[in-house]
Amino acid sequence: MTQMITALAEISPAYDAVLCDLWGCLHNGMAPFPAAVAALQQFRRNGGKVVLLTNAPRPSRFVIDGLDRMGVPRDAWDLVVSSGDAAQDAMFSGAVGRRVWHLGPPKDEGFFTAVPPEWAAAPPIARVPLAEAEAIVCTGPFEELTEVPEDYRARLLFAKARGLPMLCANPDLVVDMGSARIYCAGALAALYEEMGGAALYFGKPHPPIYDLAMRRLEALGGVAEARVLAIGDGIGTDVAGAAGEGLDVLFITSGLAAAEFGPDPEHPDPKLLARWLVRQMQAPGYAAARLR
Template sequence: MTTLRFIDHLRELAAERDVVLCDVWGVVHNGVMSFPEACSALKTFRDRGGAVIFITNAPRPADAVRRQLRRFGVPDDAYDGIASSGDLTRSYVAEHPAKAIFWLGPERDSAIHEGLDPVFAPIERADYIICTGPFDDETETAEDYRALMMQARERKLPLICANPDIVVQSGDRLLYCAGAIAELYRELGGEVVFYGKPHRPIYERAMALARERRGEDTPLSRVLAIGDSVRTDLMGAHAFGIDLVFLTRGIHSEQFAGIDQLDPTSVKELFGRPPRALMRELKW
């Protein structure tokens, strides 16, 4: 294994690629405001003929994600489409119309249910759980839900995780996500269905959107993923068979402070199988 070094610019790899599958939180915004250089880099890639698909574990449909991106200052011309775990979760709900849902998540995620006419029920009468996150991610962790998850396990309720992320960056803080609760439930012996990275369906959805944009299929060798999470972005890209540029400014930033290159031992400890390259932040 060779030493893994940082690159400074997306253009160092862009000539070899036709499609970029780009993570959102921590890459193009921090949950408060956009990163202008990252948005500009993606726009430049598009201007040169490439397609950019945002691939996000946001537990909301693409239209709701787009509205949020606009509020954060991410311009529409930075991307061509959005593949969200929220849309995949909506498909599951649509396929089980007669089943009662216990919804675990904050009110801001209510768009995940729009147009589906779901039947909600308390945990005692629900047929399954839709988890979009803690009720209050400002103060709560997965441990706050241990008793509830034990109750769900006793009833053998499937938990549909609409956001496999464990944490997400919001400004200068890390907030817990649905994935943290889902992993606790799985540790307790509960059944969990994950929608989003690192699982294959969201990548298939992203590539379908790229096909719509380009009018043809794209060989995986011409696809580049960009992300900041080992567990979701890197593992998902490897499993799908595409390269990934790993950004070190995101949720793993403390591990990369002051590092200019990684020796083989450090690469194995941090990544297992390494990414294509490292960047501190996305820029052209």
């Protein structure tokens, strides 16, 4: 049974590290949540390690730049690991070929240009028109504030007819930017699979991002997996991914699914939450309205 808690401090003595989601937990895409920042700072002051684990399709250096601009203090975290990091590894290894069509906004340029040092000697990746591509690399819609997956049906049908695989750099379906809900690369990949295309995923809930996070955590001194807590608001990404890795998880109810648990996000209805979790076939160890 899922235990409702009010603050991370109630359970933090049982853990040496947390894998914390960003959107919906630490910030809303526009500004950080002060209570969440304070909770992570306190966890670190008590000797814990904080890994910010995000499905952002950009390499972590660009995620860090965004956190800095947003005002998230650096003493709230130790590492940032992104879906973009894991997907970059796959792309530069040649997992989908070396001639690709990039489906994504200009802000994701760094996915191609910021080559990780370990791939500096790899053959280059060429971005080409769809008709010349061996694969699609999807980081999101071109215009994420206005477009929906159906806008791409014709182009995806053409790609599927050519048998192109899609490397999906962000498995999230949607995120909330302030009060606006926008579609992510995962929604485009889901449509492509619905049409019969093949998609490869590297962020939560899939293993590559967790493998990468644990390797980088090991470089900081290592932590037993039984002492790692995942925190997130995505039932199909954060919670399902943690369950797949055998990690304990704290589900944040005020994020993507807040409307399922009653009219007050600060006080989720435990009965509604319990019934909803049964329908989702997930059983996180803990739940809280917010990270604090």
